[in-house]
Amino acid sequence: MTFKIIVCAKQVPDTNEIKIDPVTKTLIREGVPSILNPDDANALEEALRLKEQYADTHVTVITMGPPQAKDMLIECLAMGADEAVLASDRALGGSDTWATSNALSAVIEKLGGYDLIFAGRQAIDGDTAQVGPQIAEKLGIPQVTYVQECKIDHEMKNITVKRALEDGYEVVKIKTPCMLTAIKGLNKPRYMSVRGIYESVKSDIKTWGAKELGLDADREVGLDASPTNVYRSFTPLPKGKGTTIKAESEKETAQKLLVGLKTRHVI
Amino acid sequence: MAIQVVKNRCTGCRACMKVCIFNAIDADGKKITINEQCTACGQCLVACPFDAIEKTDSGEAVDLSAYKHVWVFAEQREGKLMSVVLELIGEGYRLARDISDETKVYALLIGNGVEALANDCYEYGADGVYLIENELLKNYTTDGYSKVMTDAIRMYKPEIVLFGATHIGRDLAPRVAARLNTGLTADCTKLDVKVSRYIEYANDHTTLDTSSLDPNDPSTGLKQTRPAFGGNLMATIVCPRTRPQMSTVRPGVMQKKERVPGAAGEMIRVKHSLSKRDIRTEVVEIVKSAKEMVSLADAEIICSGGRGLGDAAGFKLIEQFAEKVGGVVGSSRAAVDAGWIDHSHQVGQTGTTVKPKIYFACGISGAIQHIAGMQGSDVIVAINKDPDAPIFEVADFGIVDDLYRVIPEIIAEWDNAGTLYDASLKG
Numbered sequence: 063m064t065f066k067i068i069v070c071a072k073q074v075p076d077t078n079e080i081k082i083d084p085v086t087k088t089l090i091r092e093g094v095p096s097i098l099n100p101d102d103a104n105a106l107e108e109a110l111r112l113k114e115q116y117a118d119t120h121v122t123v124i125t126m127g128p129p130q131a132k133d134m135l136i137e138c139l140a141m142g143a144d145e146a147v148l149a150s151d152r153a154l155g156g157s158d159t160w161a162t163s164n165a166l167s168a169v170i171e172k173l174g175g176y177d178l179i180f181a182g183r184q185a186i187d188g189d190t191a192q193v194g195p196q197i198a199e200k201l202g203i204p205q206v207t208y209v210q211e212c213k214i215d216h217e218m219k220n221i222t223v224k225r226a227l228e229d230g231y232e233v234v235k236i237k238t239p240c241m242l243t244a245i246k247g248l249n250k251p252r253y254m255s256v257r258g259i260y261e262s263v264k265s266d267i268k269t270w271g272a273k274e275l276g277l278d279a280d281r282e283v284g285l286d287a288s289p290t291n292v293y294r295s296f297t298p299l300p301k302g303k304g305t306t307i308k309a310e311s312e313k314e315t316a317q318k319l320l321v322g323l324k325t326r327h328v329i
Numbered sequence: 330m331a332i333q334v335v336k337n338r339c340t341g342c343r344a345c346m347k348v349c350i351f352n353a354i355d356a357d358g359k360k361i362t363i364n365e366q367c368t369a370c371g372q373c374l375v376a377c378p379f380d381a382i383e384k385t386d387s388g389e390a391v392d393l394s395a396y397k398h399v400w401v402f403a404e405q406r407e408g409k410l411m412s413v414v415l416e417l418i419g420e421g422y423r424l425a426r427d428i429s430d431e432t433k434v435y436a437l438l439i440g441n442g443v444e445a446l447a448n449d450c451y452e453y454g455a456d457g458v459y460l461i462e463n464e465l466l467k468n469y470t471t472d473g474y475s476k477v478m479t480d481a482i483r484m485y486k487p488e489i490v491l492f493g494a495t496h497i498g499r500d501l502a503p504r505v506a507a508r509l510n511t512g513l514t515a516d517c518t519k520l521d522v523k524v525s526r527y528i529e530y531a532n533d534h535t536t537l538d539t540s541s542l543d544p545n546d547p548s549t550g551l552k553q554t555r556p557a558f559g560g561n562l563m564a565t566i567v568c569p570r571t572r573p574q575m576s577t578v579r580p581g582v583m584q585k586k587e588r589v590p591g592a593a594g595e596m597i598r599v600k601h602s603l604s605k606r607d608i609r610t611e612v613v614e615i616v617k618s619a620k621e622m623v624s625l626a627d628a629e630i631i632c633s634g635g636r637g638l639g640d641a642a643g644f645k646l647i648e649q650f651a652e653k654v655g656g657v658v659g660s661s662r663a664a665v666d667a668g669w670i671d672h673s674h675q676v677g678q679t680g681t682t683v684k685p686k687i688y689f690a691c692g693i694s695g696a697i698q699h700i701a702g703m704q705g706s707d708v709i710v711a712i713n714k715d716p717d718a719p720i721f722e723v724a725d726f727g728i729v730d731d732l733y734r735v736i737p738e739i740i741a742e743w744d745n746a747g748t749l750y751d752a753s754l755k756g
C-alpha cells in the first residue's frame with residue numbers, strides 16, 4: 063500500500079528583506095521576495111528523504127494562500143513532491159491560526175487518507191508555531207514538535223524522533239498516522255532539480271475554495287470566524303546606536319553587561 | 330472586524346499599497362479595494378493621507394462573564410519549576426488585580442509528586458494552586474497534559490490562561506486552544522487588560538497613535554502584544570468572543586514578584602480521568618546537554634569567535650563561554666579560513682544565517698558578509714580591542730577590551746545576573 067505523506071507549507075515574505083520607512087515608520091513591502099517558509103523546506107526535505115528510502119511513497123504538499131502561492135508549490139514539485147494542492151478563496155482571508163488549521167484539516171480530509179503529516183515548526187512571518195499542532199488536534203492524531211531527527215521502521219509504522227528541548231533533547235516514540243513539525247537542524251533542504259523544474263511546469267496544481275472544502279465561511283474560516291483579531295499594529299521604536307560599556311575593571315564591565323542583557327529580557 | 334474603503338475619500342494615491350505587507354490591496358480603476366489577504370492589521374489606516382480607510386467592528390456580544398480569574402501553567406521539568414512560571418505568576422497577579430479586586434491568579438501544577446512546588450507558587454504571588462497529579466504525568470506528553478488541562482479549564486472556567494513560550498508551552502498551548510475552540514496568541518512580550526495601561530505603554534515605547542483609544546474605557550479584554558515579521562512589526566491581538574483568552578509569553582520578559590517566604594494559598598486538587606490509552610507517544614529518554622545538540626540556526630544564544638582570538642586554542646575559551654550560557658559556538662569566516670574551526674560553525678552569508686536572542690561577537694571585526702548573517706539577532710554584544718571595528722556599528726552592547734580578560738569575568742558573573750539586576754533596580 064502506498065505510504066502517503068502530506069507536507070504543510072506556507073509562502074512567506076522574506077523577513078530578512080523587510081525594511082522600515084524612516085519617515086512614515088511603516089513597513090516597506092515593495093521588492094520583498096516571497097519564499098517557501100524555511101522550516102517548511104525542512105519538512106518537505108524529510109518527506110522526500112523517506113520517499114527515496116522507501117518505494118511507493120507519495121508526497122503531497124498543501125498550502126493556504128492567494129493564487130500566487132502556486133509559485134511556491136511549483137518550487138516544491140520541482141524539489142520532488144508528487145502533488146500539490148492550494149486552498150485559496152476570498153472567504154479564507156484573514157484567518158488566524160485556529161481558522162487556518164480548520165481550512166488545512168479540510169484539505170487533508172478531502173485528500174482522503176494519509177500516514178504521516180510534516181509541517182515546519184513555525185513560519186517566519188507570524189512565528190506562532192500553532193498551525194501544525196492545531197491541525198493535529200482537529201484531525202485527532204498525535205504530534206511531536208521541534209523534531210531534529212526522525213527514524214521510521216521498515217513497516218512504516220513506528221517512528222522514533224529526537225525532539226529538541228532548550229537544554230538538550232528527548233527521544234519520543236510515536237506511531238503513524240501522526241504530525242511532526244520540523245526545525246532547521248533536522249536536515250539540509252535540497253535545491254530544485256533541472257528535471258524537477260521541467261516536470262513541475264507541466265503539472266496540474268489543484269485549487270480548492272471554501273465551498274469545495276465544505277467549510278462554513280461564517281463559522282469556520284476567515285476573519286470573522288477567527289477567535290483572535292488584530293487590535294492595533296505598529297512598528298517598534300527604531301533601534302538607536304548601541305551602548306558602549308566602560309568600567310574600571312573587567313569584572314565591572316561584565317556586571318554592567320549582564321544587567322543590560324537582563325533589562326533587554328534576553329536572559 | 331474588517332477593513333473598509335470609504336470610496337468618496339479615496340483618491341487612488343496608492344500610499345496604502347506600498348505599506349501593505351500582505352499584498353491585500355488592489356487598484357481598481359481610480360480607487361483601491363481590499364482583497365482576501367487582509368488580516369485587518371491596520372497598517373494602511375496609518376498610511377492613508379485622506380482617512381479613506383476604516384476599521385469596522387462586527388462586534389456581536391456574547392456573555393463571557395462565567396469565566397473568571399487568571400491561570401498560569403506551572404511548567405515543571407523533573408520536579409523543578411521553570412523560572413518563566415514565577416515571572417508569569419507575577420504578571421498574572423498584576424493582570425488579575427487590574428481586572429478587579431476579586432480576581433485571583435492561580436497556578437495550574439501538573440506532574441507527579443510535585444505538590445511541594447505549590448509553595449513556590451504561593452511565595453511568588455499565586456492566590457491558589459490547582460494540582461493535577463498522576464504517574465502518567467511524570468514527564469510531559471502532549472496528549473496527557475492537554476487532556477487534563479482542557480478538562481480542568483472546562484470545569485473551572487478561567488478568564489485568562491498564560492503559558493511560558495518554551496518548547497513545551499508552545500507544544501501544549503495550541504493543542505489546548507484548538508480543543509477549546511478559543512484564541513491563542515504566541516510569544517507575547519506585553520500584556521494589558523486596562524486600556525489606560527496599554528495607552529501608557531504605547532506612548533512610551535511605540536510609534537502607535539493612541540488618540541483613538543479612550544483611557545476611561547472600562548473593558549478588560551486581554552491586549553496581547555507580540556513581535557511579527559521578524560520583529561519588524563508589533564501587533565496587539567485580542568480575543569473578543571471566546572474564553573479563555575490564552576497566551577504564550579516569552580521567558581525573561583515579565584517581572585517576578587518579590588518572594589514572600591512562608592506565604593500560603595488555596596490548594597484545589599483537580600479530579601481527572603487519565604488512562605494509559607490516552608497517551609499516544611512514549612518518552613524514551615531525556616538527554617540534557619545544550620552543546621552540539623542545537624544547530625546554529627535554532628540556537629537562542631551564540632558565542633562566536635573571530636580572528637581576534639589569535640589562534641585555534643582561543644576557541645577553548647569560546648567553548649567554555651558557550652557551555653556556561655547554554656549557547657552554541659559560532660565563528661567568522663576568517664577563523665574558518667585560518668583552519669581554527671570547522672566550516673559548520675561559520676556564521677554569515679556563506680555560512681549559516683542566525684537569529685538568536687543573544688549573539689556574542691568575540692574578536693570579530695564585522696565584515697559585511699558576517700553582519701549579513703547575524704544582524705537579525707535580538708541583541709548583539711561585541712567584544713573587540715579595536716574601537717573602530719565595524720561590528721560596533723550593529724552592536725547593542727559594545728565592549729572595547731581584551732576578550733581574554735572580559736569573557737572569563739562574564740563567565741564568572743553569569744549566574745549572578747538576576748541578583749545584579751535586582752540590585753540595579755533598587756540602587
